[in-house]
Amino acid sequence: MSWAYITTVLIMTGINLLAVIGLSVLTGFTGLFSFGHAGFMAIGAYTSAILTVWLGVPYYLALLIAGLAAGLISLVIGRLTLKLKGDYFIIATLGFGESIRLLFNWFDPIGGSRGFRIPSEIHYTSLSDVIIINLIALILIANLINSRHGRNFKAIREEEMASQVIGINIFRYKMLSFFISAVLVGIAGGMLAHLTHFLIPRNFDMTKSTFLTIMVILGGLGSLSGSVIGTVVLTFIPEFLRNFNEWRYVIFGFLVVLVMVLRPKGLMGGYEISDLLRWVKRRLVRRRGEKNESA
Amino acid sequence: MSLLELRDVTKQFGGLVAVGDVSLTVEQGSIHGLIGPNGAGKTTLFNLITGIYGLSGGTILFEREPIDGLAPFRIAQKGITRTFQNIRLFKDLSVYDNVLTACHMNTKYSVVEALFRLPARNQGEKKLKQETEILLDIMNLTDRRDVSAGNLPYGFQRRLEIARAVALKPTLLLLDEPAAGMNPDETFELLEMIKQVKREFGLTVLIIEHHMDLIMNLCDRIMVLNFGRVLAEGSPIEIQNDPAVVQAYLGEGGNHDARY
Ligand SMILES: Nc1ncnc2c1ncn2[C@@H]1O[C@H](COP(=O)(O)OP(=O)(O)OP(=O)(O)O)[C@@H](O)[C@H]1O
Ligand SMILES: [Mg+2]
Numbered sequence: 001m002s003w004a005y006i007t008t009v010l011i012m013t014g015i016n017l018l019a020v021i022g023l024s025v026l027t028g029f030t031g032l033f034s035f036g037h038a039g040f041m042a043i044g045a046y047t048s049a050i051l052t053v054w055l056g057v058p059y060y061l062a063l064l065i066a067g068l069a070a071g072l073i074s075l076v077i078g079r080l081t082l083k084l085k086g087d088y089f090i091i092a093t094l095g096f097g098e099s100i101r102l103l104f105n106w107f108d109p110i111g112g113s114r115g116f117r118i119p120s121e122i123h124y125t126s127l128s129d130v131i132i133i134n135l136i137a138l139i140l141i142a143n144l145i146n147s148r149h150g151r152n153f154k155a156i157r158e159e160e161m162a163s164q165v166i167g168i169n170i171f172r173y174k175m176l177s178f179f180i181s182a183v184l185v186g187i188a189g190g191m192l193a194h195l196t197h198f199l200i201p202r203n204f205d206m207t208k209s210t211f212l213t214i215m216v217i218l219g220g221l222g223s224l225s226g227s228v229i230g231t232v233v234l235t236f237i238p239e240f241l242r243n244f245n246e247w248r249y250v251i252f253g254f255l256v257v258l259v260m261v262l263r264p265k266g267l268m269g270g271y272e273i274s275d276l277l278r279w280v281k282r283r284l285v286r287r288r289g290e291k292n293e294s295a
Numbered sequence: 296m297s298l299l300e301l302r303d304v305t306k307q308f309g310g311l312v313a314v315g316d317v318s319l320t321v322e323q324g325s326i327h328g329l330i331g332p333n334g335a336g337k338t339t340l341f342n343l344i345t346g347i348y349g350l351s352g353g354t355i356l357f358e359r360e361p362i363d364g365l366a367p368f369r370i371a372q373k374g375i376t377r378t379f380q381n382i383r384l385f386k387d388l389s390v391y392d393n394v395l396t397a398c399h400m401n402t403k404y405s406v407v408e409a410l411f412r413l414p415a416r417n418q419g420e421k422k423l424k425q426e427t428e429i430l431l432d433i434m435n436l437t438d439r440r441d442v443s444a445g446n447l448p449y450g451f452q453r454r455l456e457i458a459r460a461v462a463l464k465p466t467l468l469l470l471d472e473p474a475a476g477m478n479p480d481e482t483f484e485l486l487e488m489i490k491q492v493k494r495e496f497g498l499t500v501l502i503i504e505h506h507m508d509l510i511m512n513l514c515d516r517i518m519v520l521n522f523g524r525v526l527a528e529g530s531p532i533e534i535q536n537d538p539a540v541v542q543a544y545l546g547e548g549g550n551h552d553a554r555y
Contacts, residue, residue, distance in 0.1 A: 148409070148419070148423065150409070151395065155385055155388075165367055165376055166371060166396070166459065
């Protein structure tokens with residue numbers, strides 16, 4: 001394995017991670033499932049590419065605008081669909097994701113189904129870009145989750161009616177959650193565009209959306225640490241299994257099923273790594289206490 | 296002064312009149328009881344007051360303003376909240392987080408202030424945490440603050456629901472059978488807690504209960520519903536001696552608590 005290859009896998013992991021952090025807000029913390037977030041990724045990817053290629057906008061600014069573009073669309077989609085009950089919302093996101101893909105497929109000025117190439121003189125997403133952006137995202141989202149707003153997300157996930165009678169405007173918080181997830185997934189799309197330098201609508205299909213959701217679920221709903229672990233595991237496994245060719249997705253699927261059977265709440269199951277550390281610490285303290293008593 | 300006023304409130308489900316032409320005035324600072332046999336329409340009345348169901352007829356005034364037609368969260372923001380007969384806690388969250396979540400309106404920091412941990416956020420959170428600890432103390436839940444709400448014993452779950460409701464600092468608190476499933480000791484303890492939170496937070500309480508001791512002991516006034524209609528309204532003594540109530544509900548020495 002060459003260093004260049006390893007770096008690419010790491011960057012890919014980081015891009016997935018950013019998208020999964022975004023989706024984790026929606027699915028893990030607010031309890032809304034989406035099978036259309038590849039659509040937001042596509043919007044972010046194409047927006048950022050158009051900005052850097054045609055308008056010469058700097059990379060980081062282009063990512064920011066790409067995220068906001070995806071966020072803006074999410075507000076429109078959210079207004080139309082977030083009042084729907086759970087299952088209908090899922091179907092609506094699925095329809096949205098596929099429509100976006102077909103739209104890009106059909107729209108010729110940006111290459112249509114033939115794809116859109118980013119010239120090589122334009123910035124390539126680097127490992128440090130990925131690290132910086134993920135750190136910022138993780139800190140901001142952890143801050144949000146640890147606030148009255150983040151707790152309202154969790155309340156909605158747990159019990160919608162009880163949330164309403166304690167004064168939570170559930171529609172507004174669902175919109176906020178959807179918006180945040182779309183912004184992060186949009187930025188991830190922009191980073192992906194500038195990693196591969198070649199965009200093709202086919203890459204943003206339902207499989208991509210499903211893959212993102214699986215990473216959130218496998219890591220454990222309602223746990224940011226879980227999302228990180230789920231993403232790392234699920235991005236690396238297919239790489240390790242490369243020698244198995246077609247079979248690798250069969251093995252991959254089997255492993256996912258296995259984890260869900262053994263740990264139905266996902267790897268982290270609602271806990272954060274910090275919770276585990278606290279638990280270990282408490283154990284040690286108790287152990288020491290017992291020893292002192294018996295001595 | 297009247298805090299809550301129902302005027303000819305009606306709710307129909309298809310052909311069934313669950314609540315029919317109910318008028319009721321709840322005085323500021325009072326504890327008002329709501330009793331009646333199963334299916335009398337008591338819970339439906341709570342669902343109407345809190346905006347979970349829309350009215351089929353009549354109006355509801357709170358602090359002299361109509362509130363019917365408002366979304367449930369708006370009614371909560373105006374100062375009315377409740378507990379549920381079939382407990383609805385945030386099951387996977389800890390006892391502490393259940394109450395802390397419900398405090399969310401007692402501070403106003405924005406999403407941006409939350410994202411960047413700005414001073415307004417830190418001050419707000421500190422305030423909420425103090426309030427939460429006080430409430431857990433009053434409701435005797437401090438020992439179990441880290442337990443998931445879903446793993447609490449039944450009686451504690453009911454108490455947690457009250458703590459969560461009081462956390463919004465409501466003006467009017469609706470309790471739907473808060474003592475259901477509790478033994479006499481627990482019921483007595485609950486009675487004292489309700490009195491205490493009422494006093495400390497200056498609440499007005501509307502309570503549905505089947506434990507007659509608790510209702511007669513606690514309430515300033517009582518309304519009796521039967522088949523969705525008002526059967527009687529008055530002080531506990533008046534209710535106990537009302538022939539229609541005795542016949543329809545209290546029964547001749549019949550013990551309605553036996554079902555629970
Ligand atoms: N959503 C609904 N749809 C149809 N009928 C309903 C609905 N909610 C309540 N009802 C009916 O309205 C009537 C009153 O029910 P309600 O739950 O208000 O009674 P209750 O006085 O609270 O009784 P209990 O003491 O058993 O809690 C019952 O006949 C019930 O079946
Ligand atoms: Mg009831």
